Amino acid sequence: MRDLRRDADRNLRMTAGLAEYGLILDSCDALIDETFMSAPGEPWPLRDQLEAVENPFVSAQRRAAGIGIAALITVVEREPSGAYVLNALVGRRSAKVGTYPDTWHVSPAGMFNWRFEDQGPCDDDGPAWSRYEPDDILRSVLTEYAEETRNIKKMEENHRREILDAHPVVVDIKENARIEFTGIALDLANLRPEICVLIYVGDHGW
Numbered sequence: 001m002r003d004l005r006r007d008a009d010r011n012l013r014m015t016a017g018l019a020e021y022g023l024i025l026d027s028c029d030a031l032i033d034e035t036f037m038s039a040p041g042e043p044w045p046l047r048d049q050l051e052a053v054e055n056p057f058v059s060a061q062r063r064a065a066g067i068g069i070a071a072l073i074t075v076v077e078r079e080p081s082g083a084y085v086l087n088a089l090v091g092r093r094s095a096k097v098g099t100y101p102d103t104w105h106v107s108p109a110g111m112f113n114w115r116f117e118d119q120g121p122c123d124d125d126g127p128a129w130s131r132y133e134p135d136d137i138l139r140s141v142l143t144e145y146a147e148e149t150r151n152i153k154k155m156e157e158n159h160r161r162e163i164l165d166a167h168p169v170v171v172d173i174k175e176n177a178r179i180e181f182t183g184i185a186l187d188l189a190n191l192r193p194e195i196c197v198l199i200y201v202g203d204h205g206w
Contacts, residue, residue: 001014001015001065001067001192001193002015002016002059002060003015004057004059004184005058014067016067018114019064019066021066021111021113023063023064024065024192025098026064027046027062027063027065028064028065028066028190028191028192029099029192030046031047031189031190031191032099032100035047036189049062050063056191060191063191065192065193066111067112067194068110068111068112068187068192068194069109069110069137069141069195069197070109071106071109071141071145071196071199072088072089072106072196072197073088073106073108073149073177073199074088074089074198075087075089075201076201076202076203076204077204084204088106089149090106090107091104091105091107091148092104093105107149108144108145110143110144110147110148112140112195115139115140116133116136116139116160116161133161137181139161141179141199142164142174143155143156143158143164145169145173145199146167146169146170150169152167152169155167173199176201176203177199177200179197179198179200180197180198180200181195181197183196
């Protein structure tokens with residue numbers, strides 16, 4: 001993310017560029033360690049550097065603010081009594097991950113990153129942004145869904161839109177769930193934005 005603003009119609013507009021994953025860890029996720037692992041009274045040098053930024057939540061100067069995607073799956077289920085309830089899917093993150101290890105989180109979730117091209121963004125003369133498509137954010141959600149909830153690990157390395165779009169698991173969820181973008185959240189610990197998504201499954205039989 002470069003910045004997050006509202007346009008004249010009050011719609012949220014996020015401008016973005018490309019950054020290395022290591023820069024995201026060093027300039028955003030390192031803020032988590034500084035905040036929660038410092039002894040009381042210790043300085044926060046990384047956060048202090050952001051004092052010159054007018055509003056670090058919407059302007060990502062002096063750091064690489066990676067864009068997260070967090071989707072909540074809600075499922076209508078019928079209890080033995082006949083009552084219908086709405087349940088949400090959450091999972092515990094691995095203790096081996098670098099950010100928020102061993103914590104509960106919605107699933108699927110991940111990063112909006114370079115995914116759907118065989119070449120990297122700087123391997124040719126064309127502008128990198130020209131190859132993003134509006135549905136690539138949704139495809140990122142569906143990729144994480146296939147990986148995290150259906151254990152289809154090969155999707156992690158998939159670079160072709162048509163393979164993802166035609167996969168039976170993806171076709172199935174798109175036919176049986178309502179998928180809505182609900183807004184953008186800002187993580188106060190690392191000052192990173194997360195695109196929030198609701199996946200609503202109303203058919204308790206499915």
